[in-house]
Amino acid sequence: MRQIRPFNFDWQFKPSYESRDLxxxxxxxxxxxxxxxxxxxxxxxxxxxxxxxxxxxxRKAFVLDTTLRNRRVIFQFGAIAHHAKVYVNQQLVGEHxxxxxxxEADATEAILWESTNWIVVVVDGSExxxxxxxxxxxxYLGHHGIYREVTMILTGKNYLxxxxxxxxxxxxxxxxxxxxxxxxxxxxxxxxxxxxLKKNDLIVxxxxxxxxxxxxxxxxxxEKPRLWDIDDPQLYHIEMKLMKNDVEADVLTExxxxxxxxxxxxxxxxxxTRRNLIxxxxxxxxxxMGYAAVESLQRKDAEILKxxxxxxIVRTSHYPQSKHFIKACDELGLxxxxxxxxxQHIGDQxxxxxxxxxxxxxxxxxxxxxxxxxxxxxxxESPDHHDFYTKSNQIAKTxxxxxxxxxxxxxxxxxxxxxxxxxxxFSHTGDNxxxxxxxxxxxxxxxxxxxxxxxxxxxxxxxxxNQILRTSQALRHAKVISDSRKYPRxxxxxxxxxxxYQTHKDxxxxxxxxxxxxxxxxxxxxTAAKAYMSQQKNIYLDVDSSMSMGDYPSSxxxxxxxxxxxxxxxxxKNDVLLGEYEVIKRYGFNEPLVITDFFGNQIRENxxxxxxxxxxxxxxxxxxxxxxxxxxxxxxxLMAKLMTFDKLTFEKAASMYLKYVGNWGSESVxxxxxxxxxxxxIECKRCAVTHKKFNVNFxxxxxxxxxxxxxxxxxxxVTDQNDQILVYxxxxxxxxxxxxxxxxxxxIISLTGGSxxxxxxxxxxxxxxxxxxxxxxxxKVEKKILIVKS
Numbered sequence: 001m002r003q004i005r006p007f008n009f010d011w012q013f014k015p016s017y018e019s020r021d022l023x024x025x026x027x028x029x030x031x032x033x034x035x036x037x038x039x040x041x042x043x044x045x046x047x048x049x050x051x052x053x054x055x056x057x058x059r060k061a062f063v064l065d066t067t068l069r070n071r072r073v074i075f076q077f078g079a080i081a082h083h084a085k086v087y088v089n090q091q092l093v094g095e096h097x098x099x100x101x102x103x104e105a106d107a108t109e110a111i112l113w114e115s116t117n118w119i120v121v122v123v124d125g126s127e128x129x130x131x132x133x134x135x136x137x138x139x140y141l142g143h144h145g146i147y148r149e150v151t152m153i154l155t156g157k158n159y160l161x162x163x164x165x166x167x168x169x170x171x172x173x174x175x176x177x178x179x180x181x182x183x184x185x186x187x188x189x190x191x192x193x194x195x196x197l198k199k200n201d202l203i204v205x206x207x208x209x210x211x212x213x214x215x216x217x218x219x220x221x222x223e224k225p226r227l228w229d230i231d232d233p234q235l236y237h238i239e240m241k242l243m244k245n246d247v248e249a250d251v252l253t254e255x256x257x258x259x260x261x262x263x264x265x266x267x268x269x270x271x272x273t274r275r276n277l278i279x280x281x282x283x284x285x286x287x288x289m290g291y292a293a294v295e296s297l298q299r300k301d302a303e304i305l306k307x308x309x310x311x312x313i314v315r316t317s318h319y320p321q322s323k324h325f326i327k328a329c330d331e332l333g334l335x336x337x338x339x340x341x342x343x344q345h346i347g348d349q350x351x352x353x354x355x356x357x358x359x360x361x362x363x364x365x366x367x368x369x370x371x372x373x374x375x376x377x378x379x380x381e382s383p384d385h386h387d388f389y390t391k392s393n394q395i396a397k398t399x400x401x402x403x404x405x406x407x408x409x410x411x412x413x414x415x416x417x418x419x420x421x422x423x424x425x426f427s428h429t430g431d432n433x434x435x436x437x438x439x440x441x442x443x444x445x446x447x448x449x450x451x452x453x454x455x456x457x458x459x460x461x462x463x464x465x466n467q468i469l470r471t472s473q474a475l476r477h478a479k480v481i482s483d484s485r486k487y488p489r490x491x492x493x494x495x496x497x498x499x500x501y502q503t504h505k506d507x508x509x510x511x512x513x514x515x516x517x518x519x520x521x522x523x524x525x526x527t528a529a530k531a532y533m534s535q536q537k538n539i540y541l542d543v544d545s546s547m548s549m550g551d552y553p554s555s556x557x558x559x560x561x562x563x564x565x566x567x568x569x570x571x572x573k574n575d576v577l578l579g580e581y582e583v584i585k586r587y588g589f590n591e592p593l594v595i596t597d598f599f600g601n602q603i604r605e606n607x608x609x610x611x612x613x614x615x616x617x618x619x620x621x622x623x624x625x626x627x628x629x630x631x632x633x634x635x636x637x638l639m640a641k642l643m644t645f646d647k648l649t650f651e652k653a654a655s656m657y658l659k660y661v662g663n664w665g666s667e668s669v670x671x672x673x674x675x676x677x678x679x680x681x682i683e684c685k686r687c688a689v690t691h692k693k694f695n696v697n698f699x700x701x702x703x704x705x706x707x708x709x710x711x712x713x714x715x716x717x718v719t720d721q722n723d724q725i726l727v728y729x730x731x732x733x734x735x736x737x738x739x740x741x742x743x744x745x746x747x748i749i750s751l752t753g754g755s756x757x758x759x760x761x762x763x764x765x766x767x768x769x770x771x772x773x774x775x776x777x778x779x780k781v782e783k784k785i786l787i788v789k790s
Contacts (some may be wrong), residue, residue, distance in 0.1 A: 082126070098131055136344065192209060193242065229335075233331060283498070302334055315452060338376060451480070454515040464727055481495075488516075501514055553628075564591075564593060673685075770783070
């Protein structure tokens with residue numbers, strides 16, 4: 001019977017390696033660590049990415065009961081960046097190139113059954129030019145270490161591997177399940193397969209099959225299966241046992257879903273229904289931890305994408321990502337476009353062979369996930385390479401005939417060997433069309449088309465940038481999505497990107513960070529996130545402005561942007577209605593509402609002018625608020641007419657502008673935005689800050705240490721009395737932890753963009769942990785959380 005044992009605690013680690021480290025008598029320089037692991041990054045900016053550019057040593061002792069003597073002993077590594085050699089009892093039992101896919105090392109022949117065994121893993125995180133994605137400049141860090149979990153797998157000499165589940169719709173009410181598996185056994189005629197299909201705990205099918213050959217294929221029909229869908233991701237579980245008589249020799253289990261999908265030149269169809277796909281690219285790195293993020297953080301990212309940003313597709317740029325992240329996508333109904341590692345560069349023949357090996361590993365390891373709908377078989381933004389990409393497409397079609405292929409390029413007229421043409425469209429610059437006509441990019445008009453990246457480096461924004469920059473980034477994202485809806489051929493629009501990420505010196509803002517995300521590195525929303533959040537089903541309204549003139553050049557508050565899914569929005573100044581606006585819903589996309597009129601009928605109602613003259617004065621002042629003295633000539637002429645013939649003085653015009661927009665010298669002004677959607681109402685208030693609040697949010701009430709340690713994020717925010725984050729608030733936050741948890745990163749952090757985030761992790765013991773958070777001018781926050789170790 002198969003046993004799966006987590007193998008993540010009590011590793012010894014040394015940030016260097018010499019051959020005598022294989023000798024267990026040498027203990028110098030080692031510390032105890034848990035997996036996932038990489039060297040800590042002390043800062044989130046200006047990181048020294050070369051700290052892992054050297055051989056490093058991990059090792060661990062283990063003992064196996066002699067009753068297991070006839071078992072195979074396999075070590076499975078989720079990912080090691082980027083070159084690993086695995087030794088057991090000084091024997092080399094495995095080697096792997098590449099930092100983004102899992103691999104196994106068979107230690108069976110090296111095991112000592114009468115004494116303690118030692119596994120030693122030598123890891124080199126150097127950017128080896130023969131290992132994709134390296135060989136040239138790369139716009140992200142590869143990090144280093146054993147950054148995904150390790151598992152010990154024990155099987156008999158007769159075993160199963162590579163179970164692949166395929167489904168096909170026969171009719172609307174009948175689907176076929178096809179199972180293929182590699183069977184390794186000495187006398188196949190003595191064995192049979194036992195298959196059980198379950199939906200939750202309900203058995204849907206259960207039967208036995210004789211073994212025909214070493215790559216047995218089993219097919220059976222399922223009536224009226226519940227389909228996996230974006231809004232209702234129904235999952236099934238298959239269990240395949242290798243049986244000898246009535247004794248279980250081995251077992252494999254997989255989770256999958258029934259669904260049909262198709263990319264067409266008329267759009268994307270899931271289970272026969274056309275879906276507009278809006279998504280974001282994701283990098284898997286985190287502050288202080290790099291790639292070494294545990295399951296709870298991986299799952300949290302998927303939840304943010306689906307339930308906070310409300311996208312329905314994610315691209316795992318530019319490499320396969322954690323099985324925990326993909327599993328969460330399965331469970332949440334989040335579609336996935338995943339691709340082999342790389343960035344623009346294609347190396348020599350050996351490099352290409354390594355890349356194709358990574359592609360094979362990716363497809364075999366991830367092909368049972370129903371969320372994955374597209375294999376990326378090109379190196380991101382690389383030039384055409386007919387022979388290389390012919391091979392990569394052939395590999396994908398051989399290993400998985402159920403999914404289409406694609407590959408991301410950044411130039412027009414690229415050779416299309418894949419099923420779907422993916423293009424990084426960076427044509428939008430703020431005042432032009434959101435995207436290019438796909439027929440001008442890919443001349444094969446029958447080919448489905450995806451915008452695989454947009455915005456990003458075209459308009460990087462930090463969370464603490466000024467109002468205009470933050471808003472402009474959001475409007476640019478919205479413009480691309482909205483304009484893309486004009487072209488049915490565009491199956492998906494995937495923005496760059498979900499979160500900021502650390503990078504090399506050649507990129508970013510000089511701080512080795514690409515501030516391209518709609519979230520910052522800590523997964524805190526920037527304004528651009530609101531363009532996505534406003535697409536949700538629950539009623540939503542957010543105003544991207546403090547309504548403070550001084551936040552705009554020349555104190556001209558040209559516009560205020562409202563992100564909402566309401567039907568209408570009414571703007572009140574104190575209790576005076578300034579205007580009611582209809583929200584444009586273009587092809588199902590809720591466009592940002594841009595408000596430029598902050599006068600309403602105030603001049604008509606409060607000044608001595610006729611309605612006609614009052615409206616002309618308002619027209620001039622509204623235009624001035626947008627353009628300043630650079631307003632169009634027609635408005636300058638209108639202003640001259642008012643001053644010449646209607647006795648409007650410059651002083652009076654300035655006075656009215658300051659009175660009705662600037663509010664200088666007036667009592668406190670409260671702007672209230674009221675959104676309505678059928679019978680639902682939502683309000684958002686903006687006014688001068690009269691009170692500051694220090695809010696602390698813990699992701700969860702408890703941490704659970706199971707297969708490995710657990711981590712949670714804690715978010716500190718400073719808001720005003722209306723719960724608006726004060727993006728310009730700057731101060732320090734100090735954190736101290738006692739009990740059964742510890743801090744990841746520094747104990748003093750800064751509020752950036754109005755927020756600060758820190759991470760806490762378990763330390764191997766059950767109990768409680770007390771977290772104390774302090775910031776000058778606010779009351780101390782103390783929180784106890786439960787730590788459960790199982």
